[in-house]
Amino acid sequence: MSTQTSLTKDATARSKAPPGSDAQSTVYRILIAISLVHLFNDSIQSVIPAIFPILKDSMHLTYTQIGWISFAINFTAxxxxxxxxxxxxxxxxxxxxPIGMGFTFTGMLLLAFADSYMAVLISVIFVGLGSAAFHPEGSRVSHMAAGQRRGLAQSIFQVGGNAGQSLAPLLTRWIFIPFGLFGAIGFTGIAAMGIAVQIYIARWYGRMLQSGGYLRRQAAARRAPNPALRKKITAAITLLILLVFVRSWYIASIGSFYAFNLKDTFGLSTEDAQIYIFLFLAAGALGTFFGGPLADRFGKRNLIFLSMAGAAPLALLLPYANLFWTGVLLTIIGFIMLSSFSVTVVYAQMLIPGKIGTVSGLITGLAFGMGGLGALVLGNWIDVFGVSPVMQMCSFLPLLGIFTFLLPSDKLLNIWAKENGSEE
Structure with missing residues (x-):
C-alpha cells in the first residue's frame, strides 16, 4: 500500500513539474503537431522536383534549367x-x-500563376525560404518536447517530412498532371492549415521559454571545448557533412531525375513513373520512423553506417534491374538509406551540444543544399551523357558510407561531453 502511495506522489510531482524542468516527460502532442506541420511543409516543397517532367514538357526546358530550379529551392534553404x-x-x-509557413504560402500562390521560367524560379525561392525558417526551429521544438527519448522524438519529427516528400509524386499525378501549375493553388490551403498549427506550437514554445528551464540547460551545455577536443569535433563534423553530401546527392538523383530514366528505359508515362518515386520516398519515411528508436538502442553511428553500407550493393544493382525489381530495389533502398535521416541530426547535436538550431540548420540545410547542388550538376551531366549513364555513376555513391567508421562512437561522444562538462 505504501509503495503504491509513493508511486502516486512521484507521478503527481512529475505532473506538477514546471515546463522545461528536468522532470519533463516526452510531450507527444507537440511532437505529433510539429510532425504534421513537417508533413505539410515537405509535401509542398517536394512537389517542386515531382513536377519537373511537367515543367520540362510545358515550358520546353533543358535538364540544366531543371537543375537550376532544384538548385534555387534547395540552395536557398x-x-x-x-x-x-x-x-x-x-x-x-x-x-x-508561422512566419516561415507564410513564405511557403506565398511561394505556392505565385507558382499557381507562374507563366514564365523566371516566375517559377522566384516562386520556388519563396518555398525554400519557408523551409529554411521551419526546419531549425522545428527541430528545436522536437528537442524541447523529447524528454529523454531524443532519437524517437527526432524520428517522429522527421517522419512527417519524409512522409510529405513521399506524397509529392502522387500529388503530381492527381493534381498537377490534370490541372497544370494552377494546381499549386490547392497547396495554399495546406500552408494555411500549417500556419494555424504553427501558432498552437509557438504558444507552447513561448511558455517553455518563459519557464526558464530550457534556456538554463542550453546555456549550461553551450561551453567551448578545450583546443584538443575542438579539433576532434571539427574533424568529426566535417566527416558527417561529407556523408550528408553523399546521401543527398544520391537522393537527389532518384527524386529529381529517376522518373526520366524510367520513361526512357521502360517507356513509362509520367504518371506511372511517379509511382516508383513514391515507393522510394514512402519507404524512406517508414525507415526514418524506425531509424530513431533503433539508433537509441544500437547506437547512432552504427545506424548511420548500416544505412549507407546496407544500401550500397542494392544501389549498384538498381540500374540493371527489370521493371519489377526496380520497384523492389527502390523500396528497400529508400527504407535503408533514409533510416539515418533523423539520426544524423541527433548525432550532430551530440557533437555540438547547446546549439540545437545552428546544428540542425547546418545538417538539414546541407541536406537540401547539397541535394540542390547535386541536381544542378546531374542535370548538366544528363544533358551531355544521357540519363542512364549518369544514374549508373550515381549508384556508386553509397559506397562512400564506409567512411562512417571514422566517426567517433556514441560512447566516445558521451566521454567528450563529460570531459567538457557540457552534458545536457
Missing amino acids: SIMQPVVGWFADKKPTPSIL
Whole structure:
C-alpha cells in the first residue's frame, strides 16, 4: 500500500513539474503537431522536383534549367537554415514558425500563376525560404518536447517530412498532371492549415521559454571545448557533412531525375513513373520512423553506417534491374538509406551540444543544399551523357558510407561531453 502511495506522489510531482524542468516527460502532442506541420511543409516543397517532367514538357526546358530550379529551392534553404538556427540559438523566437509557413504560402500562390521560367524560379525561392525558417526551429521544438527519448522524438519529427516528400509524386499525378501549375493553388490551403498549427506550437514554445528551464540547460551545455577536443569535433563534423553530401546527392538523383530514366528505359508515362518515386520516398519515411528508436538502442553511428553500407550493393544493382525489381530495389533502398535521416541530426547535436538550431540548420540545410547542388550538376551531366549513364555513376555513391567508421562512437561522444562538462 505504501509503495503504491509513493508511486502516486512521484507521478503527481512529475505532473506538477514546471515546463522545461528536468522532470519533463516526452510531450507527444507537440511532437505529433510539429510532425504534421513537417508533413505539410515537405509535401509542398517536394512537389517542386515531382513536377519537373511537367515543367520540362510545358515550358520546353533543358535538364540544366531543371537543375537550376532544384538548385534555387534547395540552395536557398541551405543558406538560410544555419542563419535562422544561429539567430534562434541567440534569441529563440517562436513567431518564426508561422512566419516561415507564410513564405511557403506565398511561394505556392505565385507558382499557381507562374507563366514564365523566371516566375517559377522566384516562386520556388519563396518555398525554400519557408523551409529554411521551419526546419531549425522545428527541430528545436522536437528537442524541447523529447524528454529523454531524443532519437524517437527526432524520428517522429522527421517522419512527417519524409512522409510529405513521399506524397509529392502522387500529388503530381492527381493534381498537377490534370490541372497544370494552377494546381499549386490547392497547396495554399495546406500552408494555411500549417500556419494555424504553427501558432498552437509557438504558444507552447513561448511558455517553455518563459519557464526558464530550457534556456538554463542550453546555456549550461553551450561551453567551448578545450583546443584538443575542438579539433576532434571539427574533424568529426566535417566527416558527417561529407556523408550528408553523399546521401543527398544520391537522393537527389532518384527524386529529381529517376522518373526520366524510367520513361526512357521502360517507356513509362509520367504518371506511372511517379509511382516508383513514391515507393522510394514512402519507404524512406517508414525507415526514418524506425531509424530513431533503433539508433537509441544500437547506437547512432552504427545506424548511420548500416544505412549507407546496407544500401550500397542494392544501389549498384538498381540500374540493371527489370521493371519489377526496380520497384523492389527502390523500396528497400529508400527504407535503408533514409533510416539515418533523423539520426544524423541527433548525432550532430551530440557533437555540438547547446546549439540545437545552428546544428540542425547546418545538417538539414546541407541536406537540401547539397541535394540542390547535386541536381544542378546531374542535370548538366544528363544533358551531355544521357540519363542512364549518369544514374549508373550515381549508384556508386553509397559506397562512400564506409567512411562512417571514422566517426567517433556514441560512447566516445558521451566521454567528450563529460570531459567538457557540457552534458545536457
